Amino acid sequence: MSKEIKRIAVFTSGGDAPGMNAAVRAVVRNASFHDMHVYGIRRGYEGMIDGDLERLERRDVGNILHRGGTVLKTARSQRFMTPEGRRSAYETLLAHDIEACIAIGGNGTFTGASVFTEEYDIPFIGVPGTIDNDLYGTDLTIGFDTAVNTAIEAVDKIRDTADSHNRLFFVEVMGRHAGFIALNTAIGSGAASALIPETDTTIEELVEFLKMGARRKKLFSVVIVAEGNKNGNASEIAAQVKEKFDFYDTKVTIIGHLQRGGSPTALDRVLSSRLGFHAVEGLVKGHKNVMTGLVNGKIKYTPFSEAITKSKNLDNDLVRMAEILAL
Numbered sequence: 001m002s003k004e005i006k007r008i009a010v011f012t013s014g015g016d017a018p019g020m021n022a023a024v025r026a027v028v029r030n031a032s033f034h035d036m037h038v039y040g041i042r043r044g045y046e047g048m049i050d051g052d053l054e055r056l057e058r059r060d061v062g063n064i065l066h067r068g069g070t071v072l073k074t075a076r077s078q079r080f081m082t083p084e085g086r087r088s089a090y091e092t093l094l095a096h097d098i099e100a101c102i103a104i105g106g107n108g109t110f111t112g113a114s115v116f117t118e119e120y121d122i123p124f125i126g127v128p129g130t131i132d133n134d135l136y137g138t139d140l141t142i143g144f145d146t147a148v149n150t151a152i153e154a155v156d157k158i159r160d161t162a163d164s165h166n167r168l169f170f171v172e173v174m175g176r177h178a179g180f181i182a183l184n185t186a187i188g189s190g191a192a193s194a195l196i197p198e199t200d201t202t203i204e205e206l207v208e209f210l211k212m213g214a215r216r217k218k219l220f221s222v223v224i225v226a227e228g229n230k231n232g233n234a235s236e237i238a239a240q241v242k243e244k245f246d247f248y249d250t251k252v253t254i255i256g257h258l259q260r261g262g263s264p265t266a267l268d269r270v271l272s273s274r275l276g277f278h279a280v281e282g283l284v285k286g287h288k289n290v291m292t293g294l295v296n297g298k299i300k301y302t303p304f305s306e307a308i309t310k311s312k313n314l315d316n317d318l319v320r321m322a323e324i325l326a327l
């Protein structure tokens with residue numbers, strides 16, 4: 001039987017994602033329900049090292065559910081990658097009698113948690129928060145749905161002007177290592193193509209595809225470019241395409257950090273609440289060093305070791321469908 005946990009800490013880390021606040025709220029409210037004291041650590045592992053934390057009670061997390069960003073702030077900590085940094089972080093937890101932590105973040109956050117929990121005996125539960133949706137062990141990550149909605153709204157607007165001028169637009173979306181945002185944006189906005197890290201589409205193939213569209217009387221076109229695709233950034237790709245095919249006047253738009261902000265969608269609010277709630281349930285049931293996820297609609301706990309090393313595959317059927325529906 002595991003020891004009853006009475007004092008926990010929650011923090012957000014890595015890139016912010018819409019819905020993180022809803023997850024923080026769910027953690028604090030469910031922990032309070034279980035009579036736990038909760039500390040909110042500011043700026044992720046940086047705040048853990050610096051001792052930047054405060055008690056959070058039920059009312060402290062009122063009116064944050066609908067807000068983008070993270071009220072706890074966030075950071076990508078270099079210092080936590082060093083043994084000295086992790087020792088200082090552990091001393092902060094000891095000084096406040098914190099018996100377990102809930103970490104809301106992405107792959108880097110859980111890689112840090114994995115190393116830390118091997119060095120120090122303190123249970124961690126992860127909550128997947130990243131717009132990239134690139135974590136194994138959950139069908140969806142916090143913020144992904146909002147980011148895709150933001151990108152689709154932007155492409156809808158770009159279509160208006162692309163149509164008016166008969167132009168070819170290259171729209172760059174986020175996703176350093178994964179094409180989930182790009183592929184879903186392309187499907188949801190009816191774009192001609194998505195260049196993503198998971199596929200090997202060459203410039204020549206793209207040009208052939210665009211030529212086919214032109215032959216089929218496509219008067220304008222939008223191509224979605226994931227940051228991490230193999231052909232370069234949107235401007236480089238636009239230049240390469242223009243050299244081979246100058247039928248359209250070509251423009252480039254980078255959506256950038258717009259995708260990271262804004263009020264979370266209904267889906268993200270519910271997802272974040274469920275994952276945050278079940279992070280605390282997991283601790284109560286004695287789970288440790290696992291990430292809470294949603295798989296086929298059900299809550300699942302995946303060890304950090306798997307969540308950070310296994311890759312979540314894109315659905316090939318979606319890739320095929322996107323191509324067929326595009327022209």
Ligand code: F6P
Pocket residue numbers: 015106130131132174175176227260
């Ligand atoms: O991991 C989330 C993400 O938004 C990626 O899609 C993007 O490549 C990266 O973070 C940008 O990081 P930063 O905000 O530190 O520039």
